[in-house]
Amino acid sequence: MKRTLISMALGVLWSSLYAQVTHRDVPYVQEYAIKYVATTPSHAVESDRNGNIQLLSNGRLKQLAAGELLWPGAIVDDNTYRFMQDKAILDIAQLDGQFVYLDKKVIFSNAWAGDLYIPHDVEDAIGMVPLSTTEFIVYSKNKIQYLQDGKSLWATTLPQGSIIELMRGSHLQQFFILTANELFLGEPNSKKIRSLYKGDNFVSMTQHGKELVIAHKDEGLHFLNEAYSLAYKNQKLPSLELQVVKSLRGELWVGSKQGAFRIDKGGKIKYYASKRWLQDDGVIDIKLGTDGNLLILTEQGLSKIVSKNMTLAEKATFFEKQVRSRHIRNGFNSTLSGLNNGDISTGYMSDSDNDGLWTSMYLAGQAFRYAVTKDPEALQNTRESLDAMDRLYGINPIKGFPARSFERTGHINELSDPERWQRSPYTDWDWKATTSSDEAIGHIFAFGVVAEIVEDREIKAQAIRLIDSLMTHIVEHDFYLIDFDGKPTEWGKWNPAYVNGFSKNVGDRKLNSSNIIAMLQTAYHFTKKEIFKAKALELMDKHGYLENLMHPMAEIGKSDDNEDDLSQLLSVYWNHSDDEMYFLGYWGLYRYAFNNDLKEKYKEAILDHWKIELPEKEALWNIITAMTGIDDCGxxxxxxxxxxxxxxxxxxxxxxxxxxxxxxxxxxxxNQFTKEVLPPDELKISRHNANRFTLDGGNGGRAENSAGDIWLLPYWMGRYLELIH
Structure with a gap:
């Protein structure tokens, strides 16, 4: 008995040491932007304890109207207090959670029963700094007045330079003055101003812990120590065209002509630029709202950077709604195109050459979702998308051949892509031809997932029938996809004469070998038709496809100059669509291997590829790799x-x-352009077939991608493989 208990304890210890690394789905901070469009530029923004936000534009107060994620609001006149329309407001500040205003003659507020009313005599005043409820500083370009208990106790003129900013110091009876060329310290008690630090082209300042930070117009950030001497400069920033710097929530927030960024306590930078985050990139000011969200004022509007605690499960719910509300076209997982500057109400769901591929990925994701949750909605989504995939095979007259897409007959089809669009035997429908290998591997991947894990007899049988149909077409046509013209499509080729026509270092030799073996194994696993197994073994044993797919990924590269044009075309640089095809194929390659010896070889090939992909931090590749049982898939x-x-x-x-x-x-x-890949929210929107190291891109807000393939597939696969709990 004692020995048994010891063995059990050792077993638990052993399993805990070698168990796969998983993720417990706890809340994290999800950021997004709510944008507000201005008709006239504002130069100041503040919020009060009630969550109200006011802006100042040409002497008039403004407020925010409407606005939510993806639905921009507007900056409109604030008529809440009617008499304020007669005031020419010069500055706005927050004091103890209340709005305080400056005009040409007084400092006043509507809070505290309107009792705050302090006259000043600074001509051409431009700003004020509240030091306390009884102490204020009012300033113009070169004059400063210190007010206490409603009285002027000290006024002075700056000997040279124009004031850019005033900021209260760490001590109540101190304040900092910044001009373009100098930093001063004002001390009302001694009624003196003394110079602290000289330079040129200063634009903004902030107190950050024990350091005083000055933003320079083109030299980055100057960090001054407690003695106000230069400690160091930081020029490794997203932009050097700086305009404002603020210390907020223990982090440095910097505004520039090229967007905003924050520097956390560890020095890590987060960049907020483009219309994903800002109405425009010309940042004027940054404030912390009373709700804890950041307010970034720009030349053309305001952005509220919302920080929301969210779990991955909650994010999945958000994306499920996004897909179903505007990305399902005839059952396909589609892109919303034709947007006017990101306005999702102006778009239409467009067809794609890869409708079958993107839908395959969404379909598999919904199958995983149903297997995990048993949610009837997920089952219905699976059924509808599987029906769309099924019709790809019936919309055209070629047995077992999947169309790329289908759409109702119309001149748009003929004009947009006349070589691909063909008339269907079915009235009022056209279908898109020239189907390629990436479609085929996507189909087999999704059909295999559905056939394996969806416990619905009708759906399972439908998926197996589609596997059989496609693979029978490929086998009967000597490993080609044969199009409407009786010829192989340009990229639907797995025949040995084609595949082995490439040298071993050209990626398509390895890729096509890996894919077709995965497809044949999947077909045999679910249909049990010996022809599929026999053909797979023939390709591996007679034509070297096993050797091809095992070829080290590190040796894949550019073709020799003496090779044919196609080889050179396919190997100018790494095609990241190939990664997508490999990893979708790995599902069937590994899970449906004919025997354990092959399974171990396949695992070796998968891990060899996965190690090269690690710098991209691609969720789908890592999660697919986890099926091999590796301790940590990344x-x-x-x-x-x-x-x-x-x-x-x-x-x-x-x-x-x-x-x-x-x-x-x-x-x-x-084409790995940077040492470290940037976070997805700093890069252009792209699918899994894109290079995640691409630094620039986009199309001006004219389309919205579906989350169905980009995000929901890796998430729900991670849930199914019990990597996310």
Whole structure:
């Protein structure tokens, strides 16, 4: 009995040491922007204890109207207090959670029963700084007046330079004055101003812990120590065209002509630029709202950067709604196109050459979702998308051949892509031809997932029938996809003469071998038809497909100059669509392997590829790799991807190539442009087939991607594989 208990304890210890790394789904901070459009520029913004936000534009108070994620609000006149319309407001500040105003003659407030009313005599005043409820500083370009208990106790004129900013000091009876060329300290008690630090082109300042930080127009940030001497400069920033710096929530927030960024306590930078985050990139001011969210004032409006505690499960719910509300076209997982500057009410659901592929990925995600949750909605989503995939095979007259897409007959089809669109035998429908290998592997991946895990007899049988149909077509046509013209499509080729026509270092030889073996194994696993197993073994044993798919990924590169044009075309640089095809294929390659010996070989090939992909921190690749039983599939990076992917999936123009805070790499075959991949919410929106190191891109807010393939597939697969709890 004692020996048994010891064995059990050792077993528990052993399993805990070698168990897969997983993620417990606890709340994290999800950021997103709510944008407000201005008709006239504002120069100041504040919020009060009630959550009200006021802006100042040309002497008039403004407020926010409407506004939510993806639905911009507006900056409109604030007529809450009617008499304020007669006031020419020069500045606005917050004091003890209340709005305080400055006009040409007085400081006043509507709070405290309107009792705050303090005259000043600063001509051409431009700003004020509340030191306490009884102490204020009013200033113009060169004059400063200190007021206490409603009386002027000290007034002085700055000997030279124009005042840019005034800021209260760490001691009540001190304040800092910044001009373009000098930092001063004002001391009302001694009625003196003394110079602390000289330079040029200063634009803003803030007190950050024990350091005083000055933003320079083109030299980055100057950090001054407690003696107000230069401690160091930081020029490794997203932009050096700085305009404002603030210490908020223990972090440095910096506004520039190229967006805003924050520097956390560890020195890590988060960049907020483009219309994903800001109405425009010309940042004027940054304030912390009373609700804890950041207010970023720009030349054309205001952005509220909302920080919301959210779990991945809650994010999935958000994205499920996004997909169903505006991304399901005839059952396909589609892009919302034709947007007018990101306005989702102006778009239409467009067809794509890859409707079958993107829908395959959404379909598999919904199958995983149903297997995990048994949610009838997930089952219905699975059924509808599987029906759309099924019709790809019936919409055209070629047995077992899947169309790329289908759409109702119309001149748009003929004009947009006349070579691909064909008339269907069914009235009022056209179908898109020239189906490629990435469609095929996507289909087999999704059908295999559905057939394996969805406990619905009818749906399971439908998926198996589709596997059989496609693979029978491929086998009967000597490993080609044969189009309407009786010829192989350009990219639907797995025949040995084609595949082995490439040298071993050309990626398509390895890729096509890996994919077709995965497809045949999947077909055999579910249909039990010996022809599929026999053909797979023939390709591996007679034509070297096992050797091809095992070829080390590190040896894949550019073709020799003496190779044919196609080989050179396919190997100019790494095609990240190939990654997508490999990893979708790995599902069937590994899970449906004919025997354990092959399974171990496949695992070796998968891990060899996965190790090269690690720098991209791609959630889907890491989570698919987890099925091999590896201890850690890069789960931390996968969760990072899922958490950092933005809620806003609009194709905004994104630019990062100008940044000085990222380390660029020399040109290389894989087009890895930076040492570290940037977070998804700082990059352009892209699917899994894109290079995540691409720094610039977008299309001006003219489309919105579906989360169905980008996010929901890796999340629900992670849930199914019990990597996310």
């Amino acid at each position: 789960m931390h990076d996968a969760v990072w991807y899922l958490q950092k992917y933005p809620l806003d999936l609009i194709h905004w123009n994104i630019k990062n190539s100008h940044r000085k805070d990222i380390e660029l790499l020399e040109s290389n075959f894989r």
